[in-house]
Amino acid sequence: MPVLPAVPLKAQPTSPDSADVLLLQQVKLLYAGLPVSQAVTLLNGVVLAAVQSVVIEPPCVIAWLAALMVVAVARIVLGNLFRRACPSSDEIFRWRAYFLAGAVASGMVWGSTAFVLYPESSLAHQVFIAFVLGGMVVGAMVQLMSVFPAFVLFALCTLLPTIVRYFLAGDYIHYAMAWMSVLFLLAMLVMGKRIHYIITASLQLRFENRELIAHLTSSKERVESSNRDLLAAQEALKRSNEVLETRVAERTAALQTVDRRKNEFLAMLSHELRNPLAPISNSIYILGRVDAGSEHAIRARQVIERQIQHVTRLVDELLDVTRIARGKIQLRLVRINLADLVRRTAEDESSVFKTLDVALTTNVPDEPIWVVVDPTRIAQMIGNLLRNAAKFTPAGGRVTLSLHVVDAYAEMRVSDTGAGIESELLHELFEPFVQGKQSLARTDGGLGLGLALVKGITELHRGTVQVESGGAGKGSTFMVRLPRVLENAVHDEPAPSPQPITARRHIIVVDDNRDAADSLALLCAMFGHSTDVAYDGTTAIDKVHANPPDVILCDLGLPGMTGYEVARALRAEGNDIRLIAVSGYAQPEDIAKAREAGFDDHVAKPADPDTLRALLTYERRGHRRAHI
Secondary structure (H helix, E strand, O other): OOOOOOOOOOOOOOOOOHHHHHHHHHHHHHHHHHHHHHHHHHHHHHHHHHHOOOOOHHHHHHHHHHHHHHHHHHHHHHHHHHHHHHHOOHHHHHHHHHHHHHHHHHHHHHOOOOHHHHOOOOOHHHHHHHHHHHHHHHHHHHHOOOOHHHHHHHHHHHHHHHHHHHHHHHHHHHHHHHHHHHHHHHHHHHHHHHHHHHHHHHHHHHHHHHHHHHHHHHHHHHEEEEHHHHHHHHHHHHHHHHHHHHHHHHHHHHHHHHHHHHHHHHHHHHEEEHHHHHHHHHOOOOHOOOOOOHHHHHHEEEEEEHHHHHHHHHHHHHHHHHHHOOOOOOOOEEEEEHHHHHHHHHHHHHHHHHHOOOOOOOOOOOOOOEEEOOOOHHHHHHHHHHHHHOOOOOOOOOOEEEEEOOOOEEEEEEEEEOOOOHHHHHHHOOOOOOOOOOOOOOOHHHOOOHHHHHHHHHHHHHOEEEEEEEOOOOOEEEEEEEOOOOOOOOOOOOOOOOOOOOOOOOOEEEOOOHHHHHHHHHHHHHHHEEEEEEEEEHHHHHHHHHHOOOOEOOOOOOOOOOOOHHHHHHOOOOOOOOEEEEEEEOOOHHHHEEEEOOOOOOOOEEOOOHHHHHHHHEEOOOOOOOOO
């Protein structure tokens, strides 16, 4: 579209014919706004008369208002006559003269307020008159600008009498008001002249650019067509935005759910970790005040063992969920008889059911059901399902563990007569940190990780897990399916067992946590070995040089010289000392890093005494391994 030229501030010269046509249009604009302008005039006049009647004699106010109404009505009649006459260019001068006369008459009536409605004693009413007159001049500038002389006559007749009256008052306030009125009048005349030029130029453009108007009309049609296309595209975009907003809302809701579960998990973790600390603290207090062989001491040690096992299981579950989520868990797959594994796991968990007074029934076939799995992980999965069922089944209830063959799968079912599961919880039950409703006491305990582990372990074995429940109070059934293998497949040969030794060994324990180092050294001493302790890597290497040990139990996260650096330094010297990492850094990448540094074995904290004793009892093997 071509760019329109800027509108000039001065009207361009026109031919005589076009000048008459231009004047006709200007006068038509004057008469077109006459009814509205006179209606506003009457309304303002009534308001002014009402306000001034408080300080001016009513006959004066009525006389002034009557004069205003006569002029206004006369001008309205004149406007009607103009519309009926539809004058031509030849007659327009006469009609312009009529309009100018009406503008002068209206201005004189408004100007007469300086004498008829002017209160000598009330400055506020004087200011109000100035306010109304200024408003009338501003309104006239909008209405009368097509014919500038009409505005000039009206403005002069309206404001000059009031300006003269202010000067005659003789005080500085009225002088200031007079000069401000003069400035206002001049500003209105200047602004009015510029507006008049713009209106005149606009009318000239309308007459002289008919081709441009036609072009603009065509362009308008094209723009409208483009707008329709844009509207269609906008509608499509709107639909896309609605879809996107829906997805964002769903994602936001999911993130809020995850955040809520995280907060709930942190609260549960705090509760579950604090709970074992109380009986451990109480038991330690008891052990310090009773004989080592007394019944109280025995019960206190049993309490400590149970609570440490509980905390260890919580940490192991957290680590396992992290490993599964990151794909870092390693399965040790072997071919086993799943029926034997199910029976053994049920026997291992039977004590839990006896404690809770819940009956455990097993329905396992005598025939072998062969699968290729990691026996430790499958036993962990079955144990989690059994403990979950026992936890949510009241005393006197029953849990049934069954195993049977379904096509190419081995299907395990754990059914209970317990609390059941609400329908809205079924679809998210296997997500981490999700649990059924519990009381504030949280007597059932747990972090909500057991079923997430069940799902993760099952899927790692290319299996499936499902849950069914009739609702709250109607029990539940968990079904796990694992792929079977051919019954005539060859059994895996068990690895040869290492040979035990009975020699007394010299051991250096390295840990910056003094309690951890001293207690681990004391444990090794109880196994019959001589021990020494170092609380940092540099001291440990110095002690190795002074009295070379048979075994070093070394933490990885040492300050200054880390456990990895200790191992590298010793291996660089050619030392063939057996190095065992004992650390809370027990992720697969931590174990691999320890192996690369030169460690022979890796034991996760807290170290199981039996595992540690076995490591110290058997000869060093030809490969390095980890004990998690």
